[in-house]
Amino acid sequence: MTATSLRQRGPKHLLSMADLDRDDIEQILNLTESFAEVSERSIPRVPALRGKTIAWLFYEDSTRTRLSFETAAKRLLADTMNFSVGSSSVNKGESLRDTVETIAAMGIDGIVVRHGAAGTPRQVSEWTDASVVNAGDGWHQHPTQSLLDLYTARQHLEDLEGKHIAIVGDIKHSRVARSNALGFSAMGARVTLVAPPTLLPSTLDAWPVEVTHDLDAILEELDICYLLRMQLERQGQAVVPSLREYHTEYGLTSARADRLPNDALIMHPGPMNRGVEIAGEVADRPAAVITEQVANGVSVRMAVLFLLLGSGLDVVDEQRAIA
Amino acid sequence: MSADLAITNGTIVDADGIRRADLRIENGVVVEVGEKLDGDTVIDADGLVVSPGFVDLHTHLREPGDEEAETIQTGSRGAALGGFTACVVMPNTNPAIDSLAVVQQVLDAASDALCEIVPAAAMTIARAGEQLAPMAELVRAGVRIFTDDGTGLQNARLMRTALEYAGGLNHLTDGFDVVLAQHCEVESLAAGGVMHEGEWSSVLGMPGQPAEAEELMVMRDIALARLTGGRVHFQHVSTRGSVSMIRAAKEAGLAITAEATTHHFTLDHSACQTYDPAFKVHPPLRTEDDIAAVKVGLLDGTIDAIATDHAPHTRQAKERPFLSAPPGMLGLETAFAVANTELGADIEQLVRLLSVNPAYIAGIDDRHGGRIEAGRPANLTVLDLDEEWTVTGAAMASRSTNTPYEGRTVRGRVRHTFWNGDHVVDMGEATR
Numbered sequence: 001m002t003a004t005s006l007r008q009r010g011p012k013h014l015l016s017m018a019d020l021d022r023d024d025i026e027q028i029l030n031l032t033e034s035f036a037e038v039s040e041r042s043i044p045r046v047p048a049l050r051g052k053t054i055a056w057l058f059y060e061d062s063t064r065t066r067l068s069f070e071t072a073a074k075r076l077l078a079d080t081m082n083f084s085v086g087s088s089s090v091n092k093g094e095s096l097r098d099t100v101e102t103i104a105a106m107g108i109d110g111i112v113v114r115h116g117a118a119g120t121p122r123q124v125s126e127w128t129d130a131s132v133v134n135a136g137d138g139w140h141q142h143p144t145q146s147l148l149d150l151y152t153a154r155q156h157l158e159d160l161e162g163k164h165i166a167i168v169g170d171i172k173h174s175r176v177a178r179s180n181a182l183g184f185s186a187m188g189a190r191v192t193l194v195a196p197p198t199l200l201p202s203t204l205d206a207w208p209v210e211v212t213h214d215l216d217a218i219l220e221e222l223d224i225c226y227l228l229r230m231q232l233e234r235q236g237q238a239v240v241p242s243l244r245e246y247h248t249e250y251g252l253t254s255a256r257a258d259r260l261p262n263d264a265l266i267m268h269p270g271p272m273n274r275g276v277e278i279a280g281e282v283a284d285r286p287a288a289v290i291t292e293q294v295a296n297g298v299s300v301r302m303a304v305l306f307l308l309l310g311s312g313l314d315v316v317d318e319q320r321a322i323a
Numbered sequence: 324m325s326a327d328l329a330i331t332n333g334t335i336v337d338a339d340g341i342r343r344a345d346l347r348i349e350n351g352v353v354v355e356v357g358e359k360l361d362g363d364t365v366i367d368a369d370g371l372v373v374s375p376g377f378v379d380l381h382t383h384l385r386e387p388g389d390e391e392a393e394t395i396q397t398g399s400r401g402a403a404l405g406g407f408t409a410c411v412v413m414p415n416t417n418p419a420i421d422s423l424a425v426v427q428q429v430l431d432a433a434s435d436a437l438c439e440i441v442p443a444a445a446m447t448i449a450r451a452g453e454q455l456a457p458m459a460e461l462v463r464a465g466v467r468i469f470t471d472d473g474t475g476l477q478n479a480r481l482m483r484t485a486l487e488y489a490g491g492l493n494h495l496t497d498g499f500d501v502v503l504a505q506h507c508e509v510e511s512l513a514a515g516g517v518m519h520e521g522e523w524s525s526v527l528g529m530p531g532q533p534a535e536a537e538e539l540m541v542m543r544d545i546a547l548a549r550l551t552g553g554r555v556h557f558q559h560v561s562t563r564g565s566v567s568m569i570r571a572a573k574e575a576g577l578a579i580t581a582e583a584t585t586h587h588f589t590l591d592h593s594a595c596q597t598y599d600p601a602f603k604v605h606p607p608l609r610t611e612d613d614i615a616a617v618k619v620g621l622l623d624g625t626i627d628a629i630a631t632d633h634a635p636h637t638r639q640a641k642e643r644p645f646l647s648a649p650p651g652m653l654g655l656e657t658a659f660a661v662a663n664t665e666l667g668a669d670i671e672q673l674v675r676l677l678s679v680n681p682a683y684i685a686g687i688d689d690r691h692g693g694r695i696e697a698g699r700p701a702n703l704t705v706l707d708l709d710e711e712w713t714v715t716g717a718a719m720a721s722r723s724t725n726t727p728y729e730g731r732t733v734r735g736r737v738r739h740t741f742w743n744g745d746h747v748v749d750m751g752e753a754t755r
Contacts, residue, residue, distance in 0.1 A: 097642045117644030118528040119598025140528030201525035
């Protein structure tokens with residue numbers, strides 16, 4: 001497999017981590033390294049997407065992901081178009097398809113979609129010729145989050161083959177969990193989900209994972225402890241008796257963090273609930289690479305946008321061109 | 324003497340079985356069944372099957388309320404093209420069919436229909452599950468089936484009351500037991516579920532409805548049928564557990580009937596992986612194991628009828644995200660061909676499931692289903708069991724296109740349909 005395989009296959013969209021195999025992921029992560037180097041320059045700009053137009057179609061509140069994508073696009077000198085759902089025709093009852101076709105008619109190359117309903121980016125991809133990037137769809141997928149997590153993990157652990165990652169928390173309602181279960185296992189890592197049964201899907205038969213309800217039993221063998229944000233309103237749905245009990249049973253307390261191996265990483269997609277899924281003090285330890293994840297998000301999204309929207313040049317050539 | 328029409332050289336399949344015979348229709352009635360008949364018009368049915376017209380126990384024609392999705396006229400044209408001569412139309416219209424006035428409105432709208440429109444009425448006012456609809460008044464207007472379809476009646480006490488009250492209406496129906504048809508779904512367990520709860524909902528990140536949400540209400544209503552002696556019809560049975568419980572209840576002698584839709588024995592929940600809302604339906608598409616159980620139930624008589632649950636939705640409604648799109652699929656124009664292709668039933672079984680049994684359940688077996696014999700209204704369909712064709716939503720008579728079988732090749736085609744002798748489908752084309 002060569003570095004150009006993903007490009008030669010001509011993927012048009014990034015909708016799910018299920019679309020990517022290990023070689024694809026490695027290619028994206030390698031490209032991310034080049035863009036990370038760009039980001040460190042005094043003028044962090046490359047004209048790789050000059051003349052391309054990207055529209056943001058965010059149907060769900062997002063500050064972090066959206067800023068990250070916007071920064072990535074700016075560094076590639078792409079033009080961007082912001083479709084603000086709150087003040088748009090969507091509130092006047094326009095259908096999703098009509099919205100997409102309206103934006104597409106203005107001439108765009110890419111659409112970055114976030115929506116509260118699973119599968120929406122895939123539907124959008126069927127209504128436009130532009131490339132579609134899934135920036136999070138309901139409980140389903142958040143592929144760029146997974147890629148930035150893999151990139152961050154790889155920076156510290158080098159090869160992820162055989163490494164053991166625990167994903168802890170509200171798996172059932174988490175697109176990050178669905179993406180990372182696929183992403184980490186594609187890279188050869190062992191993935192264990194840790195959650196009470198009420199925060200797991202009723203079956204995990206199709207997931208490449210192991211499951212436990214006992215975080216304490218596996219702490220010493222982990223290379224990564226990945227904590228998910230606990231949706232505070234879940235308490236009201238009575239899926240956990242109380243946030244206090246959740247913290248006691250499933251939170252990464254100081255005592256639990258002390259039992260992790262010295263070189264283990266603590267990761268979190270943000271935003272954190274300090275004192276719920278992670279003790280406030282633990283989030284500030286050197287092992288917690290949470291702000292690195294955010295920083296790497298920009299470079300990963302540059303790589304993804306470039307791969308999907310870049311000019312006809314071979315990836316290697318373009319890497320050379322931007323170097 | 325008025326013009327007559329003969330159907331010759333065909334194979335008649337009806338409640339009596341299979342036989343070779345010609346028949347002659349005059350003034351809307353079958354006047355003769357025999358050998359070597361002739362008429363002013365002759366349809367050569369050599370190699371074709373002549374069946375009593377099909378009866379759909381479960382049709383949504385959207386009128387009144389959502390005429391952009393379907394009207395009684397367009398839906399009935401699709402029905403005729405599918406071989407149906409009667410459709411029991413569901414009351415989840417807007418307004419709901421819960422009063423004499425709306426029943427009359429539906430019957431008025433059916434004046435230009437291409438098949439008989441048989442209104443089912445809501446069990447409760449506005450299908451709200453709180454207060455019984457005026458059942459006696461509605462029965463006097465001809466209603467024989469009550470249902471809150473779209474939702475199940477959640478309140479067990481009210482379901483008991485409805486069954487008990489219905490038991491006192493026989494004097495208005497010449498002894499026919501009024502049917503309470505139930506869409507079985509315990510809302511507190513199914514709440515928010517948009518597909519079957521299983522490995523696909525888990526991977527796709529969509530809230531699921533467990534099979535048990537259906538089965539708990541099947542269980543409850545079997546118990547209430549036993550308690551009251553009332554007649555319960557289970558709509559769109561979709562799970563192995565439901566089939567088993569209904570089989571046991573029938574063996575115990577309870578007055579229970581059941582239907583299954585074509586989609587619940589041909590499509591499984593993996594269809595949802597494209598997030599195409601064409602595959603969103605309630606109850607949801609289940610597992611291959613459930614499909615196998617529903618097929619066995621249809622073949623062994625546990626499930627009495629194939630119904631369509633024909634549920635048109637506009638293009639824009641089905642272009643919403645899967646989570647928020649309305650549930651439902653077209654079915655009238657594909658039911659016979661899909662069943663003929665996939666069920667593994669012989670033509671006698673298919674005629675029982677599509678015509679004889681549903682006509683009996685709906686209380687319209689005086690004019691639909693039954694036998695093809697002199698003196699009966701000419702409600703007939705002529706079928707080619709072997710013709711293959713490819714399903715296309717855009718080519719259908721329905722105002723909507725939300726078929727789940729788009730692009731699929733199926734076997735079996737309706738060549739002619741006669742409704743009270745009116746030649747509403749001729750050589751596969753609607754005549755009006």
